[in-house]
Amino acid sequence: MGYRVAVVGATGNVGREMLQILAERSFPADDVVALASARSAGKQTSFGENGLLKVHDLAKFDFKGIDIVLSSPGAKVSAEHSPRAAKAGAVVIDNTSYWRMDPDVPLVVPEVNAKAIAGYKARGIIANPNCSTIQMVTALKPIHEAATIKRVVVATYQSTSGAGKDAMDELLNQTKSFFVNQTLEPKKFTKSIAFNVIPHIDVFMDDGSTKEEWKMVVETKKILDPKIKLTATCVRVPVFIGHSEAVNIEFENPISADEAREVLRSAPGVIVIDKREPGGYVTPHECVGEDATYISRLREDPTVENGLQLWCVSDNLRKGAALNAVQIAECLINRKLIQAKKKAA
Numbered sequence: 001m002g003y004r005v006a007v008v009g010a011t012g013n014v015g016r017e018m019l020q021i022l023a024e025r026s027f028p029a030d031d032v033v034a035l036a037s038a039r040s041a042g043k044q045t046s047f048g049e050n051g052l053l054k055v056h057d058l059a060k061f062d063f064k065g066i067d068i069v070l071s072s073p074g075a076k077v078s079a080e081h082s083p084r085a086a087k088a089g090a091v092v093i094d095n096t097s098y099w100r101m102d103p104d105v106p107l108v109v110p111e112v113n114a115k116a117i118a119g120y121k122a123r124g125i126i127a128n129p130n131c132s133t134i135q136m137v138t139a140l141k142p143i144h145e146a147a148t149i150k151r152v153v154v155a156t157y158q159s160t161s162g163a164g165k166d167a168m169d170e171l172l173n174q175t176k177s178f179f180v181n182q183t184l185e186p187k188k189f190t191k192s193i194a195f196n197v198i199p200h201i202d203v204f205m206d207d208g209s210t211k212e213e214w215k216m217v218v219e220t221k222k223i224l225d226p227k228i229k230l231t232a233t234c235v236r237v238p239v240f241i242g243h244s245e246a247v248n249i250e251f252e253n254p255i256s257a258d259e260a261r262e263v264l265r266s267a268p269g270v271i272v273i274d275k276r277e278p279g280g281y282v283t284p285h286e287c288v289g290e291d292a293t294y295i296s297r298l299r300e301d302p303t304v305e306n307g308l309q310l311w312c313v314s315d316n317l318r319k320g321a322a323l324n325a326v327q328i329a330e331c332l333i334n335r336k337l338i339q340a341k342k343k344a345a
């Protein structure tokens, strides 16, 4: 007998990808329940190649008997419903920003800090990091072990799917309007996202950075190493799926580009595609539907002692969200940190 899994936010970008990945990886689930807002209750959402699930209203759902909740309904909704699910006995793996910095909630990327998962019992909640953080720390972990990272400077190029399904529609509709000489006013973004880039994701902080940039700083410290100094500029670009990052890294100890390439080639979750020729690198277009974090353009940075720079790309809906959450659930099972309730009975 397998697990009973509830997917909260099942009609959204991340939730739909979660259902797809559960089916793809033959997750040991006896039962999968799709939950969303009252607006979607009664509709159907697809599960795997041919399956369909009826969507239920989260507000009316009783989590009793559910083993694992994969949650992505937005921060406010998670703040209300994740503790309710945990109280009913489920382990909640949450994709929203709400729980990430709670000291009693582990923040996990399985390739980086899988051991932290064991700390979930305090609240019954495990947090999935921000999409930009996940792919970056997956790339940084092996080279941090090799030469100890001191400081990181990162610029992100984040796709519209990172802001939800309505944001993707805004890019599509603004692009179509442009070709018929019409202007579609921005709603999800502050300025036109079609044929533009916007250096602003999430709200502004007092120091002039944005909350998305702050998340990359504090989440990297929590997951990888509190001693790492990091500064980020997060930018939204007119891409549907796939986040890219230009990363400059300063190390305590010397490490050449060739050494780093070798270390990264044998690291979990990472694929190095780095030919120094036209097209010998990965762009977001090629990473859609893939599980890996791709590293390209790896080279030494001659402007600092022990410096490297690289280009890193990943599917933000998969490794940046849904896949990472499912991998956490798999770790819980493989490490015997959770038992199916039906089995235990």
Ligand SMILES: NC(=O)c1ccc[n+]([C@@H]2O[C@H](COP(=O)([O-])OP(=O)(O)OC[C@H]3O[C@@H](n4cnc5c(N)ncnc54)[C@H](OP(=O)(O)O)[C@@H]3O)[C@@H](O)[C@H]2O)c1
Pocket (backbone or CB within 6 Å): 008, 009, 010, 011, 012, 013, 014, 015, 035, 036, 037, 038, 039, 040, 041, 058, 059, 072, 073, 074, 075, 077, 095, 096, 097, 129, 130, 131, 161, 162, 163, 164, 165, 166, 316, 317, 320, 321
């Ligand atoms: N997209 C990414 O790359 C990414 C990465 C990491 C984390 N996240 C986080 O994951 C969350 C969801 O992102 P998304 O891109 O999937 O957004 P989305 O496409 O806008 O989907 C939002 C989902 O939440 C549901 N929802 C909204 N209000 C609800 C309510 N009151 N009760 C129950 N369900 C409700 C929606 O249901 P309806 O369809 O019924 O409205 C929908 O299923 C956000 O917190 C986001 O920050 C996203």
